[in-house]
Amino acid sequence: MSARALLAVAPETRVNPLREESVTLKAADPCTFVVFGASGDLTHRKLIPALFRLSKQKLLHPQTAIIGFARREWTDEQFREEMKHTVENAGATASEWDRFAKSLFYQTGVFEDHAAFRALGQLLSKVEEERGLPGNRIFHFATPPSEYATLIRNIGSAGLAKRALREENAVPWARVIIEKPFGHDLQSARELNALVHTVFAERQVYRIDHYLGKETVQNILVFRLGNGIFEPLWNNRYVEQVQITVAESVGIEGRAAYFDSAGTSRDIFQNHMMQLLTLTAMEPPPRFDADSVRDEKAKVLRTLHPMTREEVARDTVRAQYQAGALGGTPVPGYCEEPGVKLRSQTETYMAARIHVDNWRWSGVPFYLRAGKRLARRSTEIAIVFRQPPYALFRSAGCESLEANVLRLRIQPDEGISLSFGSKSPGQALHIDPVQMDFYYLTAFGQDPPDAYERLLLDCNLGDSTLFARRDEVELAWEFVDGIQNAWRSGVPPLVKYPAGTWGPPEADGLLAPDGRGWYRL
Amino acid sequence: MVPPVSLPLGVSEGYVLDAPGGSRPFDAATLEGELRSMWKRAGVAGSSKAPKAARDPAESGAIYRAALSNLVVPLDPALSSKLSPVLMDVTRMHPSRLFSIETGPAPKGAGLRARIGALCHRRESGGGLVCSEQVVVESDPGSAALIPSAIRSLLIGELPVVLLDFQPGLGVPWVEELWPMADMILLDSCLEESGKEPEVWRSIHREGSRKVHDIAWARLNPWRMILAELFDDKEHLEALGTIRHVEMGFTGQGDPPPPVWLLAGWLASRLGWKPQGKEAEGITLRSHSGPVTLSLQSGRPGEGRVLERIRIRSEAPHPLDVEILHQGREETARIAARKPRASSMEVAFPYRGFAACIVGEIHRHAPNRPLEEAARAAESLIQLWGRRS
Numbered sequence: 001m002s003a004r005a006l007l008a009v010a011p012e013t014r015v016n017p018l019r020e021e022s023v024t025l026k027a028a029d030p031c032t033f034v035v036f037g038a039s040g041d042l043t044h045r046k047l048i049p050a051l052f053r054l055s056k057q058k059l060l061h062p063q064t065a066i067i068g069f070a071r072r073e074w075t076d077e078q079f080r081e082e083m084k085h086t087v088e089n090a091g092a093t094a095s096e097w098d099r100f101a102k103s104l105f106y107q108t109g110v111f112e113d114h115a116a117f118r119a120l121g122q123l124l125s126k127v128e129e130e131r132g133l134p135g136n137r138i139f140h141f142a143t144p145p146s147e148y149a150t151l152i153r154n155i156g157s158a159g160l161a162k163r164a165l166r167e168e169n170a171v172p173w174a175r176v177i178i179e180k181p182f183g184h185d186l187q188s189a190r191e192l193n194a195l196v197h198t199v200f201a202e203r204q205v206y207r208i209d210h211y212l213g214k215e216t217v218q219n220i221l222v223f224r225l226g227n228g229i230f231e232p233l234w235n236n237r238y239v240e241q242v243q244i245t246v247a248e249s250v251g252i253e254g255r256a257a258y259f260d261s262a263g264t265s266r267d268i269f270q271n272h273m274m275q276l277l278t279l280t281a282m283e284p285p286p287r288f289d290a291d292s293v294r295d296e297k298a299k300v301l302r303t304l305h306p307m308t309r310e311e312v313a314r315d316t317v318r319a320q321y322q323a324g325a326l327g328g329t330p331v332p333g334y335c336e337e338p339g340v341k342l343r344s345q346t347e348t349y350m351a352a353r354i355h356v357d358n359w360r361w362s363g364v365p366f367y368l369r370a371g372k373r374l375a376r377r378s379t380e381i382a383i384v385f386r387q388p389p390y391a392l393f394r395s396a397g398c399e400s401l402e403a404n405v406l407r408l409r410i411q412p413d414e415g416i417s418l419s420f421g422s423k424s425p426g427q428a429l430h431i432d433p434v435q436m437d438f439y440y441l442t443a444f445g446q447d448p449p450d451a452y453e454r455l456l457l458d459c460n461l462g463d464s465t466l467f468a469r470r471d472e473v474e475l476a477w478e479f480v481d482g483i484q485n486a487w488r489s490g491v492p493p494l495v496k497y498p499a500g501t502w503g504p505p506e507a508d509g510l511l512a513p514d515g516r517g518w519y520r521l
Numbered sequence: 522m523v524p525p526v527s528l529p530l531g532v533s534e535g536y537v538l539d540a541p542g543g544s545r546p547f548d549a550a551t552l553e554g555e556l557r558s559m560w561k562r563a564g565v566a567g568s569s570k571a572p573k574a575a576r577d578p579a580e581s582g583a584i585y586r587a588a589l590s591n592l593v594v595p596l597d598p599a600l601s602s603k604l605s606p607v608l609m610d611v612t613r614m615h616p617s618r619l620f621s622i623e624t625g626p627a628p629k630g631a632g633l634r635a636r637i638g639a640l641c642h643r644r645e646s647g648g649g650l651v652c653s654e655q656v657v658v659e660s661d662p663g664s665a666a667l668i669p670s671a672i673r674s675l676l677i678g679e680l681p682v683v684l685l686d687f688q689p690g691l692g693v694p695w696v697e698e699l700w701p702m703a704d705m706i707l708l709d710s711c712l713e714e715s716g717k718e719p720e721v722w723r724s725i726h727r728e729g730s731r732k733v734h735d736i737a738w739a740r741l742n743p744w745r746m747i748l749a750e751l752f753d754d755k756e757h758l759e760a761l762g763t764i765r766h767v768e769m770g771f772t773g774q775g776d777p778p779p780p781v782w783l784l785a786g787w788l789a790s791r792l793g794w795k796p797q798g799k800e801a802e803g804i805t806l807r808s809h810s811g812p813v814t815l816s817l818q819s820g821r822p823g824e825g826r827v828l829e830r831i832r833i834r835s836e837a838p839h840p841l842d843v844e845i846l847h848q849g850r851e852e853t854a855r856i857a858a859r860k861p862r863a864s865s866m867e868v869a870f871p872y873r874g875f876a877a878c879i880v881g882e883i884h885r886h887a888p889n890r891p892l893e894e895a896a897r898a899a900e901s902l903i904q905l906w907g908r909r910s
Contacts, residue, residue: 016758017791018749020891027746027869058852061869091645132867445587445616445651447644 028460029173030061031136032124034160036151037143038068038079038106042179046210047142048083049090050452052100056092059457063131067105069120079106103131111143111150117158124160135172137161138459144258145181149195152176156199175459177206180271181262182468185484186477193470202470206459211272212466213451213458215440216410220279220381221293223408223416230406231284233385235360240403243382243519244276246370249326250377251499252348256339263346265318265480265487268370274301274476275468276410277366280381281356290465294472301475305355312486315354317495317506318347321373324499331373331499345494348372351507352483353514367511369518373499378521379410396429405519414448415439538584538639538652544659547633547667549674555637556654560586583649584641587616590883591676593703594685595622595696604687610876612653613642615883618677619655624665633667634659669698681705683883687712700728707882709736710779718779719903722896730889737779738892739878743870744784744828747845747854750868756861760841761792764808768816770830776906777817778826779899785815786899787891796901804905811836815902824849834860847872 033051035043054060068079080101087097107123109116128135139155141148155161161174176196183189196205211217224231233239246268252259259267278297285292307315322333334340334348349371356366385404393401405419417437424430440448458466497504502518511517538559545551592611596604601623612619619640636659641652656675660668676682684703686696689712700706706728710721718737725733752758767788769781789796794806794813803816821829829848835841840860847854847870854870873881 016749016752017761018745018752018788020749020791027750027871058869058871062852063867441644441651442585442587443589445585445589445613445642445653447646 028059028061028064028457029136029462030063030131030133031138031460032065032067032127032133033456034067034069034120034124034137034139036069036111036139036141036147039070039072039074039082040142042142043068044083044086046450046452047140047456048086050450050456052087052090052092052096053450054453054457055100055103056096060460063133065103065105065127065131065133067107067120067123067127069107069109069116071108071110073108074106076104076106080104111147111154114154114157117154117160121158121160137172137174138177138456139174140177140456141179143179145179145184148178148192152195152199161199161204173204173462174200175204175206175462176200177208177456177459180207180209180468181266182207182271182473183477184262184266186474186481189474189477193474203464205470206455206464207468207470207473208455209271209275209468210451210455211275211410212468213453213455214410215448215454216408216414217276217279218454218466219416220276220408225284234383236362236364238385239364239383240386241365241367241384241514241516242280243367243384244273244280244369245378245380245382245518245521246272246276247374247376247378247502247521248370248372249374251321251331251334251373252337252340254338256337260340260344260346263318264348264350264370264372265484269350269352269368270476270480271468273368273370274472274479276379276381277354277356277368278472280383281361281366283360288465290463290467291469293465294469298469298471298475300356300358301472301479303356303358303361304479305357306479307482307486309486309489309491312483313491315352315510316483316487316492317349317351317504317510318487318492319349319371319495319497319504319506320344320346321348321371321499322496324373324501326373326375326500333499334373347487347494349374349497349503349507351503351510353510365514367516367518369503369507371497371503375500375502376521377412380521381408381410382406382519383408384519393429393431401431402433407519413439414441415443536641536650538641538650544634544636544657547635547658547671549671552635552637552656552675556656559637559639559654560584585644585649585651586639587651587653588618588677588680589615590617590680591620591682592617592685593620593622593672593682593699595624595688595693595699597688598623598625600688607874607876607879609640610874611879612640613651614876614880616651616653617683618675618680619653620672620675621655621657622668622672623657623659624662624668630663631659631661633664633671635671665695666698668695669702672699673702676702683707685879689713690717704732705883706733707736707879708733710783711737711740713779715776716907718782719896719900721779722900725889725893725896730893731887734882734885734889735779735783735892735896736875736878736882738783738889738895739873739881741780741784741787741828742881743847743854743872744780744831744845745787747856747868747870748788748831751843751845751856757841757843760835760839762808762810763835763837763839764792764813764833764841765811765836766814766816766832766834768803768818768830768832768834769828770818770820771826771828772819772821772824773826774819775826777819778828780828781817782899782903783892783895784828784831785817785902786897787895789815789898789902790894791891794898796898796905799905804902817906850874 035047037043051066083104084097087100092100105123105127107120109120141151183192224234278300281300282296285296320334324331335342335344351369354366354368383406387401387403401421407417409415415438417435419433419435421431422434424432455466495504495506508517594608608619636657638655639652640655641650644651658668658671681704682702684699684706686706687709708721708724710718713721721735725735752761769785771777771781789806792808794808797805797807803814806813806815830844830846832844842859844857845854850872852870852872853867855865855867857865
C-alpha cells in the first residue's frame with residue numbers, strides 16, 4: 001500500500017465507523033463481584049436478587065462470578081444455601097437457581113484480617129481462572145460505613161486492585177461501589193475520599209445512592225428535558241415553590257447503632273434529598289453523559305444558600321417521634337426502640353426551607369421534609385405553579401383558585417400527576433381542582449425494576465452517571481454541616497411528634513409565615 | 522355469569538380474559554360498550570369481594586388495564602398459530618389494545634364479525650394481573666375491504682398505531698389500506714419469500730425508516746454490537762481500513778437469509794465499500810485501500826436459515842484474522858483470532874426472541890439511517906449475487 005493510501009485511511013479509522021448511533025448498547029464485561037458484608041441485610045434483600053435478575057435477563061456476562069465475604073464461617077455451599085431463599089423470592093425457578101448458584105462463592109474473614117484478604121485474593125485468582133474471567137473486579141461495600149476505611153486499606157495492601165491500571169479504559173479494570181452515607185460530615189468525607197484515592201482513581205469509584213437508580217428519579221430529567229412543554233415553565237417566573245418529601249412509615253428497623261449516630265439529616269437529607277433537589281433544580285447539561293450531568297448537579301449544590309445560625313433556627317425543624325399509632329397499631333417512641341439511647345437527641349424528622357441562589361430559582365423556596373414513622377410511605381416532588389396574573393373568575397365567586405401542582409411520585413404508585421382547575425358541570429360557575437394522572441403500571445404494564453439492578457449493571461458497564469461524584473458528596477456535606485453546627489448548639493430545639501402523624505406542628509410553622517402549607521400525600 | 526378470568530394458557534404465565542358473548546357481527550359501539558363492561562366485571566371479580574371461584578389464579582385481586590399503543594395485526598390462518606404466543610409476549614412487554622385480524626375462519630357470507638377479550642400477565646412484583654385488551658376481527662374474504670374502517674372505528678385516539686404486517690407478500694389491498702393509519706409499520710424480511718426481501722427495504726425507502734421497520738435488522742443487533750466492540754480496540758481499529766476478506770456462514774440451504782445481506786450491507790455502507798462484481802470466490806467490493814471479497818456460505822443444517830458465523834481478514838500493515846461464531850439461541854458467541862495473535866474468548870450475545878425484537882423496534886422512534894444505508898447496499902449485493910447464480 002502506498003503511503004498516500006495509508007494516510008487516506010488512517011484519519012477515518014481513528015473513530016470506529018461501526019460504532020454508529022444505533023449500536024449504543026454495550027455488552028456487560030465479564031467480571032467478579034466481591035460483596036463485603038455478604039451475610040448482611042443489604043446483600044440478602046437487594047444485591048443478590050438484583051444480580052440474579054440481571055443474570056436471568058442475560059444482562060450480565062454468563063461467566064460472571066459473585067464472591068461473598070463476611071465473618072460467618074460458611075462454605076461456598078452454605079453461602080449458596082443462604083442465598084437460595086432470597087433468589088427464590090425473586091422468582092427463580094429450580095433450573096434458574098441451579099445455574100445462578102454455580103456463580104456464587106464465599107470467603108470467610110473479618111475485615112481487619114490481612115490474611116483473610118490474601119485468601120480472598122487467592123480465591124479471586126482461582127475463580128477467575130476456572131471461569132475464564134479476565135480479572136475485572138467490582139468490590140461492593142455492603143457493610144456499615146465504619147468499615148469502609150479498613151476495607152479500602154486491606155484491598156490496597158492485599159493488591160486486589162493493583163492490576164487495574166488507573167487510566168481510562170484500562171483492562172482488566174477494578175471498581176468499587178460504596179454505599180451512602182459517604183462520611184458523616186465534610187471532614188470525614190474528605191478523609192475517606194483521600195483514602196479511597198490511594199487505591200482507586202475517581203473514575204473507579206461508584207458512590208451509590210440507590211435513589212438515583214429508581215426509574216422515577218431518572219425520569220425527572222427525561223420529563224423536564226425530553227418534553228417541550230415543561231422546561232420553559234421550570235423557573236421562578238412560573239414556579240412558586242417546590243416541596244420535596246421523603247416520608248417513611250417504618251422506624252429504624254434494627255439499625256439503632258447506625259441511625260442513632262446519623263439521624264435523618266445524614267441518613268436521608270444529605271444524600272437522597274440533595275439528589276432529588278439537584279435533579280429538580282439543575283440546568284440542562286450540554287450532553288447526557290456522566291460528567292456533564294454531575295457537573296450541573298454540583299453547580300446546584302454550590303448555589304445553595306449557606307445557612308447562618310439564625311437561619312437554621314428559622315428555616316429548619318428537627319424532631320423525633322414518640323409513641324403513637326400507625327395504621328391502627330400502637331408503635332413505640334424512638335427512645336424506646338431497642339439499642340437507642342434513653343435520652344437520644346437524634347432527629348428522626350427534619351424539614352427545611354432552602355434557597356437556590358441562582359438566576360433560575362431566585363425567590364423560589366424549596367421546602368424539604370423527611371422523616372420516619374410518618375403516616376405512610378411516600379416520596380414525591382411537588383412543583384407548585386404560580387396563579388394566573390389576573391383573577392378573571394373573581395366576579396363569579398371564584399376568588400382564589402387552587403394552584404396547579406405537578407407531582408412527581410417517586411414511590412409508591414410511581415407516576416406523575418398534574419392538577420388543574422376545571423368547571424364543575426352545572427349552570428353555576430364553580431371551579432374545582434381535577435387531576436391528570438400517569439401511572440407506570442397502567443401505562444407500561446409493569447413495575448419499574450429495582451434500583452440496584454440498574455446501578456450494578458451501570459457499574460459493570462463503566463457508566464457513572466447515576467453515582468455521586470466526589471465534589472457532589474463534599475458539597476452536600478458542606479451544606480448539611482452548616483445546619484448540624486447550629487443544631488449541636490441546641491438551635492432550634494429538638495421537638496417531638498407522635499408516630500403515625502405527618503410530623504410536628506413546627507414543620508407546618510415553617511411554611512405558615514409564607515402563607516403556605518405542606519401538600520397532603 | 523361467566524367468570525371473566527379463565528383459561529391459563531401456560532405461555533409465559535399469560536392468561537386470556539374472556540368476555541362473554543363470543544363472536545358476533547361487528548358493531549363498533551357495542552364492542553366499545555362490551556370492553557367497558559368487561560373491565561367493570563373484571564374489577565368486581567378481581568376485588569376481594571368477588572366469589573373465590575371467580576378470582577384470578579394470581580390470587581391477588583387487582584386487574585389493571587394498560588395500554589401504550591394500538592397494535593394492529595393481520596393474521597392469516599397459517600400465521601395465526603405461530604404468532605399467538607409471540608403476541609402474548611409482546612403485550613406483556615408492551616401492553617396495547619390488540620387488534621387481531623383473522624381472515625379466513627369466518628364462513629363465506631358471514632361478513633365481518635368480532636369478539637373481545639384480554640391478554641393478561643401476572644405483575645412481576647405480585648399483586649394482580651396487567652391486561653391488554655384484545656379485539657379479534659374475523660372476516661370472510663368478501664368482507665375484507667371493510668376491515669380498515671372497522672379498525673379505524675375502534676382505535677384509541679391518543680395512542681400510536683403500530684401495524685405488525687408479517688404476512689408474506691406485500692400488497693394485499695385491505696392491508697395496504699391500513700398503512701396510512703399506522704404511525705409505525707413493522708415488517709420482517711425473514712418471512713418474505715427468497716428474492717422478495719428487497720420489497721421490504723423498498724418500503725422503508727418509500728415510507729421512511731422512522732415509520733417502516735424490518736425485524737430482521739433487530740435480529741442483527743448482537744452481531745453489530747459485537748463487531749463494534751471488536752473494533753473499539755485500538756489495535757483492531759486500524760485493521761478496518763485493510764479488510765480484504767469477509768466470510769459469512771449461515772445454517773440451512775439456499776440463498777443467504779436477509780440478516781446476512783443486511784449485515785454485509787451494513788459493513789459495506791459503514792466502511793465505504795462499493796460493490797464491483799462477482800468472482801468464483803464471492804462478491805467483490807472496493808474499499809479505498811483495495812479489493813474486498815465477500816463470501817457467503819450455506820452449510821450446517823439448522824433451524825431455518827440463520828446467520829451463525831462471520832470471519833474478517835485484513836492484510837498488512839494491520840493484519841487481522843478473526844471469526845465470530847454464534848449458534849442457535851446461545852447467550853454467548855465465541856471470538857477466535859488467528860492474527861495478529863492466536864486467541865479465543867467468549868463474549869455475551871444478547872439473543873432476543875421475536876417478541877423482544879418487535880418491542881425493541883416499537884421503542885425506536887427515530888429514522889434509522891444505518892438500516893437505510895445497509896438495505897441499499899444489501900440490495901446491490903443481492904443483484905450481484907443473482908448474476909452469479
